[in-house]
Structure formats: structure tokens, C-alpha cells
Amino acid sequence: MFDFLGIPPQALFGQLLLGLINGSFYAMLSLGLAVIFGLLNIINFTHGAQYMMGAFGAYFLLQYLGLSYWWALIISPLVVGFSGVVIERLMLKHLYRLDHLYGLLLTFGLALITEGMFRNEFGSSGQPYRIPDQLLGGNNLGFMFLPNYRAWVVVASLTVCLGTWYVIERTKLGSYLRAATENPTLVQAFGINVPRMITLTYGFGVALAAFAGVLAAPIYQVAPQMGSNLIIVVFAVVVIGGMGSIMGSILTGFGLGVIEGLTKVFYPEASNTVIFVIMALVLLVKPAGLFGRTT
């Protein structure tokens, strides 16, 4: 068989698939960021902390209420999403007319506070969370062993991402949302409650982060810093894809996951910098990002 740069094809397919799995998390998180930025003009730095809260939500539900992973998948995003709604109502809504920087500072501060509180309470090693029994085990695909749980992550992530894209780009509700981004006053004149719509959008973006957090809980340690490790990469993904572009952030998320996966084979030492190198290159060539529109 053919070898690609000295890597046997089995290993290559395996790494591509793994890249796709990691890309699922990037896609889900950058999607949430893109939706929030698109409609609220807020750069949501709390996103990583909200992802972490989602994972901790799953842990709390299991530990204290005995509710299974499947319940957590629904309840945790709802609860964390609601906390997002509260934040939007109490704080963010006062910032829409100000410079981006204020929203960024506020959400960054909130992220630091949230993480600090969790670290103080639960330490840094994290809490264990088991893979649900139904998804234990895996299949041998010939070129690699694919754990069932990882397969589920890709399916769940694709469903959620494409669903979100469909709602925003192809339904009536989505058209209101998009119109409200362009001209809120006019949309309000048609009798649509724009502020409420914005609040719910933020809540939804946050819930997406929490959903990704629940998906991540059985794979990684449920630890306070799990979000901050990921969020910087996710921001790079959003920048590469183009701020505010829904499909752009989904495709870039998966794509960069794959590129990162390949780097882990060819030059593992660079695996946590490769995305930033790409970001720099993209910004040089297309400052608005790969899928962004220049306005």
C-alpha cells in the first residue's frame, strides 16, 4: 500500500477521524460564539467557563441527584443557558451601544471569576465522570479502534450544528433574527420583541457551550480549567472562519480539528500552535476570515 510521508495509511485514517472528533468540539463552541457575535455584537469570553459549567452540571446531576448522562444532556444546557439569560438581562444589555471592548472585558472578567470559584471549590485535578453504559466499548474499524462514545460525539455535534444552521438560515424565526441584526428598529416596528429575541439568542449560545461541556465530561476530566484551555483555540477558529459566519464556523471547526490531528502525527510538538499559525496566515491573506463578509 502507499505511504504518505512515511505514515502508513491506517494511521493516517485514524488520525483524520480523531481530528474530526476534536473538530466537533471546536465546531460546537465556535458556532455558539458566532451566533452570539452575529446577533449581539458581543465577543463572549465567558464561553469557555460556560462549557466548563456544562460539564460540572453533568457531574452535579449524577453525584447529587443520581440523574444519568442522558438527563444531563438536556438539563445541564437548560440550566446554564438560563444563567446566560440572567447575565444578559442584568449586565450585557447595557453594553450593546458601546465599543466591543466593554463586552469583551465584562465577559472575560466573568470567566475568571467563575473559574476561580470552581477551582477554589473543586481543585484542579478534576472530577471523574463515567462514560454512560450504553456507549461503552467500541468497534474495530480495521484501521483503528473507534470508541462508541467518540462516534456519538461526532453524530451529536453534527446534528446540533446543522440544526442550528438550518434554523438561522432557512426558517422564518431565523429570518427575524437575521433581520434584527441588520436593523433592530425596523424589525421592532413590525411588532417583534427584539430585546427578548436577543436575550434568548444569548441563552441559546450559552446552552450550546454547556451541551458541548456535557459531551466532553466523560472524555476529559471535569476540571475548572477545561474551558480556558480550549477557548483560545476556539477563538482562533472563529477568527479563521470569519466572525459571525454560521456555516463558516462549523466548517472551520471540523477542518482545523483535522489539521491539528495531522500535526500530532507529523510534528507533535507544534500541535498546540499550528492553529495560531494558520490564523496569522489567514489574517494576512483574508482579514475578514475565510467565510466572513467585509462590511
Added chain:
Amino acid sequence: MKLTRTMTLAATVALAIGAGQAQAQYSDGTIKIGVLTDMSSLYTDLSGAGSLLAARLAAEDFGAAAKGMKVEFVNADHQNKADVGSAVARQWYDVDKVDVIVDTPNSGVALAVNQITKEKNKVFLVSGAASSDLSGKACSPNTIHWTYDTWLLANGTGNAIVKTGGDSWYFLTADYAFGHALEGDTEAVVLKNGGKVLGKVRHPLNTADFSSFLLQAQASKAKIIGLANAGGDTTNSIKQAAEFGIVRGGQNLAGLLVFLTDVHALGLQTAQGLIFTETWYWDMNDNNRAFAKRMATANKGIHPTMIHAGVYSAVTHYLKAVEALKSDADGGAVVKKMKDTPTNDPLFGQGSIRQDGRKIHPAYLFEVKKPAESKAPWDYYKLRATIPAEQAFRPVTEGNCPLVRG
């Protein structure tokens, strides 16, 4: 009669003046201990706030206050960055009048602080960092490497595994000073015992997803996958190795550096059967258990790791040396006094410090219990073997330490 009274008075006055003089010789009248550690990232639980607490307990048990020694503590977060750690060390030594820095997990940071401490002639007591270079080619007349090192881990665990048939290895290595040292020391042991190393992959510090690296290890068909990393990196590797069916596929994991808090974070279900080397475990004797109880109540239930115990032991011995010298001004002299005096404390018992700055004590090969064997929270280890003190650490002649040759 009158004479006796005068004599007594004179003696008392002399004593008071003497005591006053002794106190004046501590730089600024205080012994200032700086605990430099990771307070916010992957090494926080195994060192972090627990190390500061252990240092305080040591001063308290030493009865520093009753002996007229004023001991103060400062602490800082080095964020696992050598430049941040160096800046803090310089600031502490130059501006804040810190006399001794203790702990410092992360070998990269520790090697930087080691150098600065030597320049400023202060004292550096390493409990958290692992690189055997600290008592090897980077050894210093101002540094004592206390609790453990990569040579010990490699030989303790590596020997045991190679001798039970694990003769082909693949390394998953944290890509910085510590990982490289641990990988190098273990590789030497494997080769010496007739085993072979089939490959290695170096991952960035604080990686979340190890699946890609694990798949490469799997493809190598090595019998043993050696984890030359620590803290959160180790727990994530082990957790994901279970997910990818690595152990079921016939390969075994060797956690080269595993701490009690890592086992706690993994849970026994995942961690059971792991074999590794440590120099201290809380449930070995009554002294250790009493210490663990004090630590746990004050530190959110976290039971002390060997790093915490090492900080306690090191600070105790430091205070003894300063008391004997009646001065903490000359760092080199304090370290020399510490080397000349045999160590003795409740946690590590009797021991000694070598010329190259290596503290000598026994080490233990532990195995993680099965969930059914664990009778209480934090009851995790069973003892497989004891490595006597004289065999636990690298022979003094093999470390290339300039202090020994000279």
C-alpha cells in the same frame, strides 16, 4: 547571698543580650520563606495551597515562635512559566527579603530558580520538581533536592516493570525539561535491563486530548506505554487509554509519575492496578496519618501527597540548621549546615543529604487498589516493595555534579 543574686542578675542580662544578638542576625529579624508553586493549573492539587500549608505546619511544630525565631511566609503562582517564576524569585530575593524558596513543581521553573538562588546566595529547597539534573549537572551549593527525582522514578518503576516482562516501550512525554529527563532516565533503565524502546511522542504541557498520541502508541505494538508526564496530563492519558481499549488490547500503561491526587481524580475504577514509585504515603504509619488528618481538615479534604510531606520535612530541617547557626544570612552556609546534620523528622524519619544536594531516604513501589480493596476514602495504595535508601537514588558519582568532582 548578695553575690549569688548579683550573679543571677548578670547571667540573666547576659542571656537577654545574647538572645537579642542572636535574633539580630536573622536578616531583618525574620526568616522569610517563599512557597513558589502552581496555584492555578494542572499541578495545584498535588502541590499548590497544600504546600504552603505544609510549610506553615512545619514552622508551627518546630516551635519557631517559642524559640524566638520569627518566621513569615509568602507564596506566589508561577503559572508553569519559567520567566514568571524567575521574575518572582528575583523580586522575592531582592526586594521582599525572602531567605528561602521551597517546593516549585515544574522542572523548567525549578531549574531557573536554582540558577538565581545560586547567584543571590540564598536557599532553594525543591520538593515539587522532578528533574534529576537538579542534583546532577545543574547541582548547586544552595539547592537541596528533597522528595524524589526522575532517576528514582525511572529506576523504581522501570526496573519493576522490565523484570516482569515489560521489555518493549513507547513513551508519551511532556515536552519540557521534566518530561525529557524522566523519559531519558527511564530509557536508560529499560536498555540496561535488555529491553528496547520502540518510539516516543512528545506532547505539549497541559494537553486535553491524547487520543492521537495514544493511537500512535497503540500502532507501535510496544508492550508498555510509559507516561513521562504528570498531573492532569497523566490522568487524561490514563482515562483516554481506557476509552481506546489500550489495556484490553494487551498493552500496559506505566505511570512514571503518579500522585495520590491523580489517583483520587481518576477514581479507583480507572486507576486500579497502576504501579508506580513514591517516597511517602499518608497511610503508612501513625505519624503520617496524623499529618494527613491535619492537612486534610485545612485543605478541603485533600490528603497530602509526597510533595506536601517533602515540603514539611525540608522546612523542618532548614529551621533546625538556621537555629544552630543562629543566622540565615548566608544561604551557602545554611545549606552546608543542612548537609552536615543528619535529617530526622516525623514524616521521613532519619536520613541524610549528600554532597550533590540529594536528600536520601527509602522509596516505595505502590500498586493502586481495586475498588473492592479500598476500605475508606483516600485508601488507595498497597505496598509492593520497599527500595532501601542507599539504592533509591542515583549513585553520587554518576550524576556529573561539579560539587562532587571538585
